[in-house]
Amino acid sequence: MAEEFDNLLNPEFDEQPLFTTKKRKKLIGLDDLFNDHKKKQDKTKKGKSKAVKTRNVCESDDDDDANETASKLTEALQNFKKTISEVDEDIGALNDIGREGISSNWGLQVFGTQRSPSPLAVPHLEGCSLLQNSMNNVLDALLDDSSQMGETFLEGLLLNGWLSKLVITRGHLEESIGKWTVNLLLYSSEESLMASACDFWCAIFCNEADAPVVKVEWLPGFVELNRALDSFGFQMHLPKKISSPADPTLDSSNHRGPPTNIRTWIKLANACFQVRRRYLALSKQEAEELIGMLICLFLERKLLGLTGALHDCLLSAIYFFEEKEWSSSCEKVAKSIADRIPRDLNCLRAVDSILGVDTRSKQLRSVVASQFLASFYTELQVTDAKDLLKFLLSNNLKDKNCNFSKIYLCLVLTENWLLFRTETGPLVNELWRSFIHKCSIQISNTNYRPFAQEIRNRASYLLHSTVRG
Template sequence: MMDMDMDAPLDFESDDPLLSLPLPVSTKKRRKVIGLDDLVSDFYKEKSKTGARKSKSGKNYNSDEDDDRTRNKKEALLSKFVDDCQKQVHDIVTEAEIPLWGQRIFGPQKAPPSLSFPGLGSCKLLQSFTNSELNLMLELNSEKGETFIEGLIINGWLSKLVLTCGHVEESIASYSFYLMLYSSNEGLQASACEFWLAILPSVNKVDLPSVIFDWFPSYTELKHALEVYGYLSCSSTNISSLSEVDSKDSCSEGPPRNIRSWIKFLGACCQIRSIQPIFSTSEVEEFLGVIIYLFLDRRLQGLSLLLHECMLSVISFFTDSEWISSCEKVANSLAYRLPKDMNCLKIVECIPGSTTRSKHLRSKVAFQILINCFDTKVTGAEDVLALLLSINLKDKKCDFFKIYIYLVLAENWLFSSSLLDQRPVILEMWGVYLRNCSSQITSTDWRSFASKVRNKASYLLQTTTQKKEF
């Protein structure tokens, strides 16, 4: 067997023209392998060249100092950026720092008057009840006096006895009245209030017999009760000293629970003017201001419905001829006393718009407060709107919180009256003011209350435009 060359081409490979071509010979030189020593040498060569360039330019830098300066510059820029962000965030959250509505309406309570009435046991009503067949079965002793009548009040029997005989003696009337306003027993003072509400004459109680009173409470007794409760009247305290109610107030601070009975009794008394007048017009004007001002005490929020009912009863006390003048006086009194912050908006909003008189009162109160917000003396509607239009909303120092107060007060003043319907010039000026507030305040303005003013004005502008179309 012949020896074969293992490296020789096969028979069929010799026939392939591609394989028969000679391989190209590379003309390039093989690159030299770079070692670690070469890299170190190149590094120092480049460093020497860089140093030569720096020396030619007349500058000599230390690499560590250069790094420190660069780092300090970056830190300064970062610190400035953080400060700018904090300032913008502070401008955004300043609305939360503005105090909410709430006033300190009641201060320290005074000692209530004595509830000792030794003559109760000898009153004719109790003696007649003691000698009745009913008491022979109950075996009640009227000589206990106060304890005896308290039991009759709690059980509701005293009102039935009074309505049956049609007469209230002075001792019973005065004692039950003082129980209602000053008793610390919540059940007893509530029952005494129900007793008075049951025997008071009313146009709605035509089927009940009339009752003759030997004694009836007056303005003096109700006003004195407020003083005992710690009510801070306009003359007894400085307006600027009234602060938001603190949760840490002493237990001696008012109002007591008896204020509920006081409110109910006042409302009932104002409804019986045509039957038995009790108060004068000026006295009821004062009480109306008190009822409205009580809305600012956050501790009385649970009595909001009762206060609304009492307010409507007090408003209904006035005759049509008295109402115009009395409404003006009440509005002036409230505007003088209220601070120009969220409290004045709360007062305006608490006056309901359910009746013609209440809407009139709401408009007058808002207008008087708005007038008092300006240093310039103004009287007419056009003067007020002209002052609002003169405010430069693009001024960087513009106080948008005040603008918001003005806007809400003007809204309640105009929309609770007929000025927009009766006087086209007022409607036109109001529309221009709303357009200014909605267009001159940009959406990127982060100042406090800027967005509230813009959004409120945009909403009101739609309503104003609809009035113009009609």
């Protein structure tokens, strides 16, 4: 019974239906085909529209990026043009230094074309007593032929240093030997003779206390020094044009002075200044004139290698004068220097050339600076430091028409004038601090006009030094 029941549940024992129903195939008509075709077209259109929309969105994004880039480029181009315009203005200002009334460098062509030398006439050199005595004494035994006596023999003595020893031993210098040696010193083209002649006169003019005094028949002085300087091409009236070491036209001619004799000229002038107590080679007026010439030599760039010798000579010149003469001579020398030298950076070079730390050098430096300042403001007749500083304080440094070149020169000259004065006073000191403070804050560090940064930096340094002091 149970087995029959299981068989009933088994599908294998199910009875087969009597009739089987066949599945009918679905008929596809033209309408169905048309609808399918239309659906496909709709899908294709939708796909194309989506692609177009996507492309439009991308193109829109690209257009936005392009517009943004173009605007940035336009802005950058405008900024660049603005910068170029500012640079052009700065370059124009730098190129138009003449509008500021000053050159950007110092240096003058102090020497022009050399002239024919005019040496001293030497009377009877071969007949001088020194040679005659030499022939009659031991020296003639050293000579095989008496024809060697004369100038050649004297040159040998000069080169070996024996000529000065003979003259000092005899205690007498004859005019012929004196003029002959000065000619060699100032005009000889042989450096050995030139240097030996210079050593000869330095030995004669020795200023030591225990040095023997030689009786000198003839002394070189201002006339000989001035004549030699004139033959070197020295220009008494200095040119206004600034000379530049890079200018090829200045050294294109071999005839432009000075010759190498300028070195011995400086040494001879130095010796003449030092021997006033023994030999009066120069007068007070001649010494004043020579100091003005010496200051001019500092402005010749070809003599930079002789700056030390020029400083020594200038110091000797300053102490040529007696104590009672110095004050008046200092004023005359300062006025002469201010009249000779143009009011540009050369006047600062002239002031800086007075380097001494002694009282007289400081006084001369201060007076020279004050004379240059007075020449700047001749119409104002400024002679007092208070009036000058008040006038300088009245300048508006922010004004585009402010003459920075003149302000810079006045700043440096006033510094030297006040720094080396014996008395200034509290009011002058306060006005000076106000002026340098104004110079340090009213000029921007982006102001590239000529001398703007020089004023700002120097004033800041002076202000810091004043506060610290």
